[in-house]
Amino acid sequence: MEIRPILSAMLRAKTAPLLIAAQVALTLAIVCNALYIIRDRLQVAARPTGADEQNLFEMRFYPHRPIADIKGMQLRDLEALRAIPGVVAAGWTNQIPLGQSGWNWGGLTADRRGDTQLSTTYYFSGDSVIETFGLRLVEGRDFTPEEYIEIDPSKEQRNPTVMIVTRALAEKLFPGETSFVGRSFYLGSGPDADSVRIVGVVERLQTPYGQTDDRVENSMIGPVRYIDPFTRYSVRTEPGAQDRVMAEAEKALTALSKDRVLLGTRTFAEARASRYAGERMLAGLLIAVTVFLLLITASGIVGMASLWVNQRRKQIGVRRALGARQWDILRYFLVENLLITTGGVAVGLGLALALNDFLVRALELPRLPGMYLGIGMAVMWLLGLTAVLGPAWRAARVPPAVATRTA
Structure with missing residues (x-):
């Protein structure tokens, strides 16, 4: 044609x-x-957060009157949670991936004299975050019992001397390096910046904010038992046991103390759904x-x-x-x-x-x-x-x- x-x-x-x-x-x-x-x-x-999201949930409590023994309350709560059939791990954590609120640390540097805008999310717990979240350790080890410190925020503020970091954060702190355990970095710059040593590297751990850029896996974990009346417990269960464990956990912890109210219980999958x-x-x-x-x-x-x-x-x-x-x-x-x-x-x-x-x-x-x-x-x-x-x-x-x- x-x-x-x-x-x-x-x-x-x-x-x-x-x-x-x-x-x-x-x-x-x-x-x-x-x-x-x-x-x-x-x-x-x-994007995967690095945590075992399908088997994780969190519980948040807030006191409505002063609590005399905060540490004792936390330990009793954790003992009760771990006693529930189907619980794999439980721990007090200051935040969760994709929770949309959390703790941050700005100005990390591998050299005190350096000037950097590198910032990170700061996870900490008096229990193993690796075990609680189900993270994958790719280098080094978890914290030893001697490395955990106890902080009462009403009396003091200090930093641990060791950290576990994500591989993404380690690669930004030490460009071109492939091994990071034993390396030290500084929480800020200048002569007063605290030095911390890397003892472990996890494959990934997303921030609570789920940024769309490469900051999303800038995370570090500190061995800190935080003596705060506001409590957030993360619980990892066996596959298929989450709903039952959540119901039993609410009942068990509510019965332990009448000095607080349950702010809410949600799964990590629900946190992801809310964020995205x-x-x-x-x-x-x-x-x-x-x-x-x-x-x-x-x-x-x-x-x-x-x-x-x-x-x-x-x-x-x-x-x-x-x-x-x-x-x-x-x-x-x-x-x-x-x-x-x-x-x-x-x-x-x-x-x-x-x-x-x-x-x-x-x-x-x-x-x-x-x-x-x-x-x-x-x-x-x-x-x-x-x-x-x-x-x-x-x-x-x-x-x-x-x-x-x-x-």
């Missing part, structure tokens, strides 16, 4: 083809970027927008193709009378639509890259991979051909006598 007659026919009535091409271009630009943002947001929401609710909502919204745009574009192509068929009924009838087959008529409309769609795709590629450049600068999103442009092009071509297939098939099936008589 000659392309020139098709182009000539479109140039004589430019408005409709230009509108369809513009619609295709705009849809391609939005769909490519929307699909990439959807994938990026869902990947962020699925916005990401999932954004992904859902973009999916809806993408589907809506594709439907609008397909409807526009179908409507315009149907109009062209009605306007060309006499032309179709004459061609059929001169010997044109149904396939020839069908191919004519398919090629015509393919040319229009290709023009829109060419413009849409430029718009997609321009939109992505804006998103990179405004929202710090990654650059759009070429794969998404290829997928977008294929989707638009397939959408265009599929949308025009119905009207084109109806045109091809019009008998010559009927087409010429009703034109």
Whole structure:
């Protein structure tokens, strides 16, 4: 089939083809970027925290009157929790991954004279956080009993001399190094900065905030028993025992003391769902927008193709009378639509890259991979051909006598 007659026919009535091409271009630009943002947001929401999330839950208590023996209360609570069948580990912890509130430490440096903006989340507990959270130790060891310190925040503030860090944090403190146990770093800069020694490295431990950048695994763990009346217990259970253990734990700890109230109990999976609710909502919204745009574009192509068929009924009838087959008529409309769609795709590629450049600068999103442009092009071509297939098939099936008589 000659392309020139098709182009000539479109140039004589430019408005409709230009509108369809513009619609295709705009849809391609939005769909490519929307699909990439959807994938990026869902990947962020699925990142592992390093903890055994499916078997972990937390309980939070707050005193409504002074508690005389805070340490004794904590020890009794932990003893009661560990006595519940199905409990693997339990510990007092100051925060949990993706809990959205926590403790931070800024200005870490491997050299007192250094000037750094490196900050980290600071987990601490009087019990093994590795055992409680189910973390994976990749180098070194857990804390020994002698390394734990006891701090009453109403009387003093001090820092431990040893830490366990995530591999991500260790690599930032000591770029280019592969072994970190025994290395020391400083909690700040200057001569008064405290030095701490790394005794262990865990594979990963996300912060309570779940940042979308590489700070998400900047975490360190300190051996500190914190004598605070506000208590947060993290409990790891055997698989399938979480619901039962949660109910028994609430009952057991509530009965131990009437000097406090239970602020809440939640699973780590619920903490994840709460943290990433916005990401999932954004992904859902973009999916809806993408589907809506594709439907609008397909409807526009179908409507315009149907109009062209009605306007060309006499032309179709004459061609059929001169010997044109149904396939020839069908191919004519398919090629015509393919040319229009290709023009829109060419413009849409430029718009997609321009939109992505804006998103990179405004929202710090990654650059759009070429794969998404290829997928977008294929989707638009397939959408265009599929949308025009119905009207084109109806045109091809019009008998010559009927087409010429009703034109």
